[in-house]
Amino acid sequence: MAVVAPGLLEKTWYDTFFEGWFRMKQFEAFALDTANECLWREGVQLSLRPKPFAVLRYLVEHAGRLITHDELLEVLWPETYVQPQVLRTYMLELRKALGDEAGQPRFIQTLPKRGYCFVAPVTECADGRRSASANSMQKEEARAIAIVGREEELTLLETRMQQSATGQRRTVFITGEAGIGKTALVDAFSQHSAFAPQACIARGQCVEGVGRTEEYYPVVEALGQLCSGPEGDRVCRILTRMAPAWLTGAACDQEAKRTTVDRTLGDLCAALEELAADKPLIFVFEDLHWADESTLHLISALARRRAPARLMLLGTFRAHEASEAVAEKKALLGLKQDLLMRRLGEEIALAPLGKSAVKELLRRELHQEELPTGLATFVHQHSEGNPLFVIAIVEHLIAQCFLMRETSDELTAWQQRAPFAEIEASVPDGLAQMIEREVERLSPMDQRLLEAASLTDVASPAWAIAAALEMDQAEAEEACDNLARRLYFVQRVGQDELPDGSRSAFYVFAHGLYREVLYQRQAVARRARRHVRVAERLGQLFTGREADVAREIAQHLEAACQWSRAADALRTAARQALQRQAYAEAAHLLEHAYALTENMGRVEGPSAQAEIQAELDAARQAASSIQENVKPLQRKLDDF
Ligand SMILES: Nc1ncnc2c1ncn2[C@@H]1O[C@H](COP(=O)(O)OP(=O)(O)OP(=O)(O)O)[C@@H](O)[C@H]1O
Ligand SMILES: [Mg+2]
Structure with missing residues (x-):
């Protein structure tokens, strides 16, 4: 985008600007x-x-x-x-x-x-910016879009703004995973802040892929906004005088190109400080994980200059963006770390929303004070407090008609049409698409590691990932550690001791939704092979103690449609339960094994059924006689 100054070109910036209105x-x-x-x-x-x-x-x-x-x-x-x-x-x-x-x-x-x-x-x-001056209307809007659950963060930003208005320059990085609300926080701050009307706000958006080809992309965009904003004349005058090279973009005309003035950071810093002399300046850089190095240099220079300036720099970024632009990412993290260490900057790391904030968000999304019972808990659990996920889940529930508007007693309200247990916890399509895109940016090896990690419920041990991919365990652990350092949605959470005395780290996905997408994206046959390898490795690791892990083995084999082997593993688990006199549990495991026989062949199925039925009868009988024995004792206890 070109920032065009009046006088430099035949067509002035405001000509271009107003042309747009029509x-x-x-x-x-x-x-x-x-x-x-x-x-x-x-x-x-x-x-x-x-x-x-x-x-x-x-x-x-x-x-x-x-x-x-x-x-x-x-x-x-x-x-x-x-x-x-x-x-x-x-x-x-x-x-x-x-x-x-x-x-x-x-x-x-x-x-x-x-x-x-x-x-x-x-x-x-034809009349362009409608009622731009309708201040009261804007305030109404600001209130309407105000966000939930970020009061502390907004207060902190207000304080920093207050300080920067007295000449203490401030730099704040707002970080967190995709959809956590970084942009929403900046929006709420810039539109809602009591100081915002007194400040100039310039906002530049870093764009994926552009950082490597276009230097200063977000800076040029933000300057363009300043030039075309209400302070446009003053901004252009200052830039023309102090940093003329910044007024011309790649698309400027020949006359402007002839005015070859080197773009220097010093000029721009001085010009921005001059600009902030009259009115505090908030410079927002959105999605710095896609920033080019030059933009980062500008932030670094502005944050480190010593002279007082009424300047506030706000940068948002995904702390662990799955980007392959490793050099830029290192530069960004290095810059943040250095500014934090020198107390020249600070970080607001956005945490997931708590349950009450999710509830409030649901009220706003559905425009309804009284929510269907249990909805907030359901959505909080499935979104894990990520506001983007909250919104997507609500849209999904509406699209699937699990939530519908119904009228009773002349009142129309959202009602739940099915119990939550029946609502399939599938990943809403839009979200699956978003997660899929994030995963696609990773190397094939990283994608395989994540897919293997998704095979195990809750926590994924490195040994299982290694087994699924037929890798060396130490290598798999190293690769997973590396992944967990780079990605926000995978975390290393601990280490387990294995029966042979060795140790193996285990990992979790920050969101169940990620696990679900990574699980579903695998071709069925490939996924089944991986499950079988994990089951077999589990058997090897626990040689002689297979019964301890028989349930887990059964889960993997069932997922791989290995019905007969899965049923055998369940029977092993049931036998162990019987030894512990956990008869009801044994019966439950055998019922499950019996259900699996329905999928077996015509020969294999009936014979397995007969064997399991006999074991099941014995377990049920034991369970009921235990209950009979317990009854008198229970009565005595009740009397007592
Ligand atoms: N605290 C909040 N209250 C209400 N809505 C919110 C809140 N935070 C985020 N949202 C909504 O959730 C969605 C995602 O938020 P937002 O775009 O700010 O995320 P982000 O962190 O900037 O994500 P990205 O890294 O993809 O840029 C938006 O529709 C936004 O309005
Ligand atoms: Mg954003």
């Missing part, structure tokens, strides 16, 4: 700004990523018509084959930005298995 399409409170590729709501600019923006633009420009999945994919990726599911992720983002509901669409209607239709009336908007 190209806007308006629907309800929104205006689609095709010139600046953003969306406006009552004068507030909402940023959308380029692809979702392109989807929205196409839908709005063809409002009232069914746009098929194929048509959209053709428009977005004319040369490439892309899975249609990716569109769902974009719809999720668009609906969020528009405050739209899939179940009751005001803007984007989903026509199952066919495509989408933009259903709201669209008009050409």
Whole structure:
């Protein structure tokens, strides 16, 4: 993006800016700004990523018509084959930005298995930024989009803002996993903060893949915003005087190119400080995990300069982004570490939302104070407090008609249509797509390690991962440690001692949803082979004590559809339970084994059934006689 100064080019920045107004399409409170590729709501600019923006633009420009999945994919990726599911992720983002509901669409209607239709009336908007000055309206909006459960973080940001307003420059990194609410926190702070109206806010977005080809991408974007914002004239004057090279971008015209002035960081730092002299400046860098090195140098320089400046730098990033741009990532983590150590910066590491915050978020999403019983617990458990997951799960429940709007006594409210036990805890499609994309960025080896880790419930030991992939155990452990250091969704949580005295680390996924996606993405036959290898390794490790791990062995064999071997393992476990006089437990294991015989062949099945039935009868009999023996004792206890 080029930042263009008045006087340098024939067409001034405000010409370009206002040209855009006349190209806007308006629907309800929104205006689609095709010139600046953003969306406006009552004068507030909402940023959308380029692809979702392109989807929205196409839908709005063809409002009232069914746009098929194929048509959209053709428009977005004319040369490439892309899975249609990716569109769902974009719809999720668009609906969020528009405050739209899939179940009751005001803007984007989903026509199952066919495509989408933009259903709201669209008009050409000639007067541009509608009611940009409607301050009270903006305050209302700010309140409406205010986030839940981040009061402490907002207070801390306010304090830092207050300090920076007195000339103490402040640098804050907001970190956490994808969807945890980094952007939402910055939005809430910049729109809600009592100081925000007195400050200039510049925001630059780092874009995946662009960092390696375009230097200073987010910086140029943020400067562009400053130049076209309410303080545009002043910003351009200062930049022209102090850092003219920063006013020209790659796309500037010949005249500007002739004005060859070296871009130096010092010039820009000085210009930004000058800018902040009149009005505090908040410079936001979004998604620094995709930043180029030059941008990081600018942050480093601004944070370290000693002169007082009313400057606040806010950077968001995913602390363990699954990026392959190792050099940039090291540079970013190094910068953060160094600034933290020198007390020139600090980190707000966002934790998952607690249950009460999830409840509040659900109330807002469903626009309903009284929630169906158990909904908050269910969603909290499945989302593990990640707000993006909360929202996706709610949309999923609505799309699957587990939650429906029902009217009784003239009151319409969301009601639950099935007990939670019946609601399949499947991964909502949009989320699965997002997780899948994160996984695809990893090397094939890393992907295999994660898939192998997903074979085991709860915690995955390194020995099992090694067995599944036929690797050396020490090598697998080293590779998993390496992975856990890089990825936020895998953690090393401890070490187990094995029967031979050796030790093996074990790992967990931060979200069950990750495990589910990684499990499901494996081809069935490959996954089955891996399960069998884990079962066999378990047997070897516990030679002579197989009964201790027979249940686990059975689980892996059952998952691999090895019915007969799984039933045998369950019978071994049942025999051990009988020895402990745990008759009910033994009966339960044998019932399970009996159920597996249904899948066996016509010869094998009936003979296994007969044997298991005999064992089952014995276990049940033992269980009931124990109960009979216990009854008098129980009565005595009751009398007592
Ligand atoms: N505390 C919160 N209260 C209400 N909604 C929230 C909160 N945090 C996040 N959200 C919502 O959850 C979704 C994801 O949040 P957000 O985009 O801020 O995540 P992020 O951490 O920036 O993710 P990424 O790393 O992908 O950029 C958004 O729709 C956002 O509005
Ligand atoms: Mg974000």
